[in-house]
Amino acid sequence: MKRIILSLVLLSGTLALAQEKKSDTTKTKSIEGVTITKQVFKKQSDRFVYDVAASPVAKGNTTFDLLKQTPLLSSTDDKTLKIAGKNNAVIYINGRKTNMDAESLAQFLKNTPAENIQKIEVITVPGSEYQVESSDGIINIILKKKMSDGLSGNMRFSNTQNKYNASQASFSANYRKDKLGISANLSGGESIFAQTYTLKNGNDRAFNVSTGEIDNPNKNIGGYLNIDYQLTDNSNLALSWNTWANKGYNSTADLFNTITDESVTTYSWSKNKKNTRSYNNSVNLNYELKTDSLGSKLNVNAAYLNYRKFQFIDNQNYISNVNGEIGKRTSQVFQDLPQLINNFSGMVDYIQKFKNDLTISVGGNYNKTKTDNDTKNDTYIFGSKPSFTSAPNHFIYDENIYGFYATAEKKFSDKFSGKIGARYEITNSLGTSDNAPTVELQRIKRNYNNFLPYASFNYAINDKNNISYSFSSRMMRPTFWQINPVKSILTSNNYTQNNPFVKASSMYNQELTYMYKNSYFLILNHTYFKDVITQVPLQGYPVSPDGTTKTVNELRYISTNFGNKQEMSAMVGIQKSLFKQYWTTNFNIGFQHNINNGSLGVDPTTGDRFKNENGDFVEYINNRKSTSLLIQTNNTIRLDKNKTWFLGVNFFYIDKQQVDLGLIKSLASLDLSIKKNWNDWTFALNLNDVLKTNIVEIEDYQSNGNYNYIHQNSHPRSIAVSLTYNFGNQKVKKVRDIEGASDAIKSRTK
Template sequence: MKIYYAIPYLFLGNLIWAQQVQKDTVKSTEIKEVVLKKKTLQKKSDRMVYDVGNSPVAKGNNGFELLKQTPMLSSTDDKSLKVLGKGSTKIYINGKAQTMDADAIVDMLKSMPAENISKIEVITVPSSEFQVEGNEAIVNVILKKKSSDGINGNVKIEDQIAKSNSATLSTSFNYRKGKFGLQANVNGGKIVRDQYYILTNGNDGGAQPFSLKSEGDVVSKFGQWGGYLNMDYQLTDRQKLDFSFQHRDKEEKPSTTNFINELRNSGSLFEITQTLNTTNSKVSNQSYNLGYEWLTDDKGSKLNANASYMYFDKTGVNNNSTVLLNTQQQPVSILKQFNQSTPLRINNWALKADYVQQLKSGHVLSAGLAYNNTLTDSDTRFENILPPTGLDGNQSNHFAYEEKIYGIYGTWEKKWSDRTNTKLGLRYESTNAEGNVLDKNIQIERKDGDWLPFASFNYNMNEDHQFSTSFSSRVRRPSFWALNPVKIYLTANNYIQNNPFTQSELVYNTELQYIFKSSYFITASYGFTDRALEQVPLSGMKNDGSGESVLAYISTNYGTKKEFSLSFGMQKQYFKGIWQMNNSLVLGYNQYKGTVYGDPTDTQNLVTFQKYELDRQSQFVQLQLNNTIRLSPQKDWYLGVNYFYLSPIELVVGKMNTLHSLDLSLKKMHKNWTFSLEAKDVFGTNKNYIKGSDGFGNYNIVDQNQYNRKLVLGLTYNFGNQKVQKVKKSESANDDVRSRTGS
């Protein structure tokens, strides 16, 4: 991006006046325009900073779409973000980690006008002061803030036309008066998400091969509303208070799953059934954060203190029935019918304090401590409608769980010169957890203590060549929802089984990065995970004499995982800013090894599962091309051409086929209005197909169409005084809890 500055005449005023005193005649001086290039991509000591400012990419877009087009970030499912094609991503807003559940954070980003965003910081290997889980990267979204008294904001309306229609409305505004500042957003909408599944599992290697195929629609209908409020007050020149609040309500009314199931033995059709599931649920999620900052000297030393509270409450009832059909798919009799309530309540309190001391000769010392206390409660009830009617004690449970995490860290950073920087850190985390299945007298106790070192080194040869390397180790704890030992049924014999006996992962990451002219980067990274945790598909047979087969996705620690990637990227403008390119290529290698012997929650031996041996390795290629082309000299028409490609890749559950998608967009700016039209997944190629096998003839296939091909219409209006500046950053205390609340 080029910014043009005409040099003011007063810049030479004193010199010209001095000459006029001695001369009767003043010669005219020609002042030429000076052109400065603003770096939109900069590498700082521990992060990459993408300055979006008033970029045309941001105009008329939402926050999630803008993040997808940020260097090193990508999304293949429109629900999650990945850094350099690997791991998960923790979202920060203005330096505060978002503690809402994962779906709520994505919905918030999608409702946030991209015009509100000033900068995006990508931290691929977080240092010791950050609370992260496993190999999580950090993306910090810095919102714009008014630098003068007054108010500004925007209103955004969006309509998505796919198989069904969805509409959302969002309004945001900034206000500043003296020492007080406020940012607020309110959003809501009615969403319909359609999916079509073909689920197949069976055994083709035994004496009596069989297969079970379930095919049908999954339709989620829900209304939601929410928003956020950020406030700050400058107590003195050195002290500041800030407060933030986030809220989200979501109500499904209802969501339906309708599967036709065909069971075949030795290739012949044996039985046809229909499984119909309807879900009515409500989710309320709230987060509060209070922060204090004190600048203790003029060198940048400061004290930060933070207190947070997060509340998550989900109530839901699933009505499930399986009906026997004849060959004409007409109902014959009801085989199974039940209601299942799956509530989940999470309360989290957190405290955090950090102190940074700037010393002489470029030394920086920092230290901090953190405390998290989380209480979860889930009273799952499984009620049979058919005889034997009533509550099923084997599939009902009341699970209560408490987890306390104590953390302490220290870092030392030294700037040896303008070119060289070193940072070392050490973090210790202690986890004390107790879980109880109250109605079955099952107790789980976990006490872990982990030392987690960090090291980084940065060398800037000159403005054109920058090198950095880093190493970190982290703990990844299981999600709270996955600890509740409950079955979530897809069909009568195909379900997800959560597991309270899972252990935390130990994750080690190292990275080497080179940046050329602040526009091109090469990154090599390696990650190793011990006690790797995933949902593993297990095939089994019921022990009730029925001979029915079962496919269960068990949350468990299966073994080890290795990940290696080599990434090439660029962020560049051509033809005086007419064509803006943001492209990346990832070459990756993954390896999974381990063995799962059964379901540890099946204490009554209801199912006999076969051993699942995992020994997979995979090479893959991921390509992402983002292009924005200015169509008019007035800078009011823009064309977007975006494409991503992911080659076949091995996952724990099986091999996923190629994914790729072409997205096109057209934007028109007129004064304070932005009109946008987007065509996503133009050729309808973004579909999931995964096939896995266990080496014993058992296989499972997931064929999923999420109807990603859609037309999106958007309208954004900006109002008020548009003078903005970046917001000072402040971390949240309970940031390591956020990623464990979503499902």
């Protein structure tokens, strides 16, 4: 860096001396020659490219902070990253998916200096070669290549205060010597995730209101170890291991219930205690062989993933009065809900590049997964007629996925390029249950194939105008927990129900993009979802297939496929540095139009239908439309000439819009930060959700008279302080990050 600065100083002096000897015309040309050497933000054939090395935002930032300043990217919770118009963002490094779980990945990004990054690529519509789910987008981080051997690392400490206090610390180190590279990280923290919760459901004649507090303590520790060794000039071998452990003991949910049926009102308490612990370990072995000087290469991956989660819930219900005084216990439910997942994955890719700017890619992958859920459910009823029922269920799920893809990318001229491809997937699965409530649930076998085409085209009209189009099709498979036929109890007559009959959904996406001067852009997007996977609220008096009717009004949130939906959006944005780079801003504004079309009247796990007070069968219907305004702006203001003080001002606003569960009200958040860089130290203070506007409210009114309302306050307003120290040679060459063969499976362990 010092050499670069010195070179720029010498260049400036040379230009100044030349100005005394040349005409004004010559001076103008010299200055222009220096000014236009870098394009900070531009559109390529299938991706947006943000040249970090040419941007003033990178200095003194972490990678996570830098990503939040990248056009089209945002973070509403300072933990996850989202691409505008996408459900999720998958992180790649140097073209390879990061082999980390979400928690360790966030820490890795928050403890990696942004000075090591050359550019960031945002792929809104991934090609056939990428293993991503549904409408996920990709963030590809390209690291600088010219880095010397040595040791570097950093230590980070942070403390956050909202309703409770949370602390976290991490240590990371990178070492490279000749052909060997080692990267390691260890981080841990302690926090309490708190919610103030309100649920209302029913109709004018019978309804239920539940309000209370939910506190979920968490202690976690984890890290990663990556080893990379250059076998020859053209081949590399890499081994990566990721581990993460979480402990959430003494989690509580205390809800006060007001139940009205006709003119009779009763009161009760639901008190839940939950102990949870989980372990995630994965290992990946990668071999890469470069086959020619043009960049053709072979990649082979083998991976193993082991995920274990143990959860014990004690749900107790008590009689109460209008004043909330606790009376006699009416029922108690013990649930033991373990989840064991083992996955083996293999992946082979070959990329062949030709001299005529043609690139052909072919590859395949295999995933074998087995889940084991030996659950127990014991119910005690107290009172004049006490009773006990036990409902154990051992559910085993075996799944095999075979995937094959081929793509062809061609640069026809300096102005026009295109890429086409397709992916073919074969899925075979078998789910068995030894104590399912119905015969249909005892053995569920599925075999299905999917053909997923892809195409993208890019045309540079001239130096200032660029237009591109992309089409993609993807699958979204249910998580492994969603297909385990168990229920999680919230109150005595309100619970969530998993569903092994859930099938994979399909997504078709089209996107048209126009860019002007590499600073201003317009994005038009249309996405069609078929067989959407979601939770559907069914409520009323359950009627079993044999005609038995319960006398208690129930609310069940059932995981299932719920019709189809469309999302259409139009967004304009700007990425620009102003006032001699003292102010760098990303600003997006647009509209999103949602069309929902789904209905459900039968519980797919039991066959139950639901009646209202009049004895009529009812169903949940969502065929509504909504149009919403979306605004997002991220700003970094440099406060001094030495580039050591920075002020951050970030804001987002999402207008109310129709979602699967109803109408979600508007969300907004104003976040402020101040940062000081001092040699190898960075001090930061962050204020999140200053206006306390990031609170979730969902309401839904059905034509049959039923309504459902959810209010969830996760206390996002917080203040956080952090201290980061960087040590060693910061130009250490990073370990080659490898796309794990099991990465497509990891997201389904949630």
